[in-house]
Amino acid sequence: MSSIFPIIVAVLLLVVALVLLRYAWAWMLSSQRLATGTAAVDQLDEEALPAQRSWLGWWLFQAGFRRNNAVTIFVLATIASTLLAILVAIAIYQSQVISLLEALLRAIPGNVGEVFLPLVWLSPLAGIAVLGALPAVIVRSRRRKRVTQIEQDLPLTLDLLATLAEAGLSFDAALDRVLETQRRQRPLAEDFRLFRLEILTGRGRVDALQRLNRHVNVPWFGIFVSALIHAEQVGAGLAATLRAQADDLRGRRRERALAMAMAVPVKLLFPLIVCFLPGIMIASLGPIIFQIVQVLDQFARSSFGG
Structure with missing residues (x-):
């Protein structure tokens, strides 16, 4: 006990x-x-x-x-x-x-x-x-999940923003339409809502975009924000900028998926070597090593015993 x-x-x-x-x-x-x-x-x-x-x-x-x-x-x-x-x-x-x-x-x-x-x-x-x-x-793990969700939502959000901008809406109106269809639990939608609140309280658009980039801190999103800031400063067309960013992000995501698929065989080597190889070695060589130890033990006793 x-x-x-x-x-x-x-x-x-x-x-x-x-x-x-x-x-x-x-x-x-x-x-x-x-x-x-x-x-x-x-x-x-x-x-x-x-x-x-x-x-x-x-x-x-x-x-x-x-x-x-x-x-x-x-x-x-x-x-x-x-x-x-x-x-x-x-x-x-x-x-x-x-x-x-x-x-x-x-x-x-x-x-x-x-x-x-x-x-x-x-x-x-x-x-x-x-x-x-x-x-x-x-x-x-929570940070990785948040980054993954942002990277998943960003291509579709950019496509929607580009389509609405090509239809004649401004960026703020297009963002409002997109946020109406987004679930509040998604981190990208939450950060965009905070960006919209900062705009409504009188903060400058460039400053608000820079703060939004710092809050999200995702490389793909940083490229998108940099393009928006550049278009805002030089007066470039918003629809063309959003469409170019959407196409570029789609290509980056495709290249990343191909790179991850090509890296799968290399990543499988570690669990195969660490998990399966020791068991195979013990199952195949264990009885042989045990017999060798017994023979050496008997030889040592017969030669040096007595």
């Missing part, structure tokens, strides 16, 4: 850690969207500029967490997950789990399992590192 108690404590601590992280994540998600209206623009004025934010706050801002207390929640979640991971690791070390795994590995014929003993000894420390870095991994 005494050997089972630390395991129960470790499991309970892990469950508590996961529940706390889940509530922290849900709270950050609920606070990531800014309120609409002038208050949202005022808050964006205070938070958007990189010079007024730390690198951590700017990283969280680009991932979609745009409240002032996002950094505090992130730091507290990281500290809590690390402390709970340390408690779980201590409970595991005090239990019989490590000894049981050592006995199972030593029972493998040919002393093959002893190679994995360092992994068993260091597994609680690895668990501390993984669980402590879990909030950062979640934010990084």
